[in-house]
Amino acid sequence: MISIEEAIILVKKETKPLLTETTKPVEKAGGYKLFKAVLSPINMPPFRQSAMDGYALHLHDSLVYNLIDEIKAGDNKQLTLKKGDAVRIFTGAAVPNTADAVIMQEKVEVNGNIITLQNKINKNTNIRPEGEQVKKGELALAKGTKLTPAAIGYLSSLGIKNVSVFKKPSIAIVTTGNELVKAETELEYGQIYESNSKMLLSALYSLKFYDVSIHKIEDDYIETVSKLNNVINSTDLVLISGGISVGDYDFVGKALTELKVKEHFYKVKQKPGKPLFFGTKNNTHVFALPGNPAAALTCFYMYVYIALQKLMDNTVFELPKTKATSSSKFIKSGDRPQFLKAIYDNGNVQILEGQSSAMQQTFAVANAFIFMDETQSNIEIGDLVDTILLPV
Numbered sequence: 001m002i003s004i005e006e007a008i009i010l011v012k013k014e015t016k017p018l019l020t021e022t023t024k025p026v027e028k029a030g031g032y033k034l035f036k037a038v039l040s041p042i043n044m045p046p047f048r049q050s051a052m053d054g055y056a057l058h059l060h061d062s063l064v065y066n067l068i069d070e071i072k073a074g075d076n077k078q079l080t081l082k083k084g085d086a087v088r089i090f091t092g093a094a095v096p097n098t099a100d101a102v103i104m105q106e107k108v109e110v111n112g113n114i115i116t117l118q119n120k121i122n123k124n125t126n127i128r129p130e131g132e133q134v135k136k137g138e139l140a141l142a143k144g145t146k147l148t149p150a151a152i153g154y155l156s157s158l159g160i161k162n163v164s165v166f167k168k169p170s171i172a173i174v175t176t177g178n179e180l181v182k183a184e185t186e187l188e189y190g191q192i193y194e195s196n197s198k199m200l201l202s203a204l205y206s207l208k209f210y211d212v213s214i215h216k217i218e219d220d221y222i223e224t225v226s227k228l229n230n231v232i233n234s235t236d237l238v239l240i241s242g243g244i245s246v247g248d249y250d251f252v253g254k255a256l257t258e259l260k261v262k263e264h265f266y267k268v269k270q271k272p273g274k275p276l277f278f279g280t281k282n283n284t285h286v287f288a289l290p291g292n293p294a295a296a297l298t299c300f301y302m303y304v305y306i307a308l309q310k311l312m313d314n315t316v317f318e319l320p321k322t323k324a325t326s327s328s329k330f331i332k333s334g335d336r337p338q339f340l341k342a343i344y345d346n347g348n349v350q351i352l353e354g355q356s357s358a359m360q361q362t363f364a365v366a367n368a369f370i371f372m373d374e375t376q377s378n379i380e381i382g383d384l385v386d387t388i389l390l391p392v
């Protein structure tokens with residue numbers, strides 16, 4: 001059995017970034033990182049653009065101008081203004097080459113075709129120069145840039161339809177256990193509803209991993225070997241739920257050995273989630289998560305989360321941590337470090353009742369873990385405690 005620290009180090013060390021290229025329509029590329037630099041195919045803005053509703057002017061010494069025409073956004077006429085000419089213009093419209101400035105309509109007086117400025121205006125006022133944001137052929141976004149909604153908007157404004165990005169991992173969730181049935185089935189004695197696959201799927205979706213398949217394995221050794229073999233050969237990351245402990249029908253560990261998955265660790269000194277397995281085969285990363293739902297999800301946040309960041313070649317691996325003041329008491333039994341489900345709110349944290357690894361109603365309302373290390377045996381009200389913020 002290894003420590004949490006050792007387990008985290010091994011996950012970081014043994015998880016290799018995917019670094020594979022894929023192409024995505026720009027609107028579906030949110031959260032991905034650019035595989036290649038994007039050079040701008042156009043000048044942005046593509047023409048001298050008015051930043052205001054008002055009047056484009058060919059400047060001269062007087063404050064009085066002669067209104068000769070109008071340009072709306074989208075018009076493609078190229079008017080010629082002589083000194084002292086003004087053109088009615090609107091935000092986003094193309095400013096004629098012969099206009100030097102745009103004055104806001106609030107700053108002029110209009111009398112028929114004569115407009116009079118309140119004050120003089122400087123050259124280039126309220127004109128966005130062509131290529132101000134980026135010029136054709138210049139770097140629009142560098143390789144590795146994470147595509148935020150703003151970045152998607154920016155690339156779309158350049159007319160880019162598809163982008164080359166780093167592939168996200170394909171992920172298989174595998175559930176094990178004869179007792180598990182689907183929600184639409186009436187429960188028979190001894191059966192429970194299968195919930196870990198939906199829980200893990202939801203955790204993956206919330207982290208923007210969508211290439212996820214779900215598989216079910218009965219407690220049968222031959223089936224376990226054959227189905228695990230298929231998913232290990234076809235996905236980047238395999239999350240197995242249950243069947244990893246020491247019971248006579250826990251076949252996962254034996255099957256992974258037969259399939260020559262290289263074990264990096266099995267069993268971590270922690271509560272919940274002691275019988276956690278992590279291994280790799282070729283480029284596939286395999287976690288066998290303990291079946292108890294709260295143990296499975298704790299291991300997901302503490303270890304699978306790190307592996308996901310590493311697969312994406314991200315530089316921040318772990319969930320954010322903070323110190324918080326406990327508003328509850330807790331007595332820890334045993335010497336395993338423990339992750340306690342808790343509610344964090346603005347520097348305070350409340351430990352929830354019902355910390356067993358089978359209890360999902362506690363986790364359902366938690367937004368944080370309090371971490372108690374091996375040496376800590378109790379928490380008192382007012383103690384400053386290590387708190388891990390969950391991405392919920």
Ligand SMILES: Nc1nc2c(c(=O)[nH]1)N[C@H]1C(S)=C(S)[C@@H](COP(=O)(O)OP(=O)(O)OC[C@H]3O[C@@H](n4cnc5c(N)ncnc54)[C@H](O)[C@@H]3O)O[C@H]1N2
Pocket residue numbers: 175176177179180192193194195196197241242243244245246247250272273274275289290291292293295357
């Ligand atoms: N003799 C020992 N027994 C156990 C030990 C041990 O050290 N010695 N460890 C315990 C700990 S800690 C845990 S955690 C569990 C983990 O066992 P498994 O990973 O083999 O999980 P299962 O036995 O398959 O299931 C445990 C529990 O979770 C329920 N479960 C499983 N899968 C799902 C699912 N997809 N959806 C909902 N619920 C699920 C399952 O019905 C069991 O109740 O082992 C202890 N035993």
Ligand code: MOO
Pocket residue numbers: 270271272273274275290292294295357358
């Ligand atoms: O590790 Mo188990 O998750 O304590 O029940």
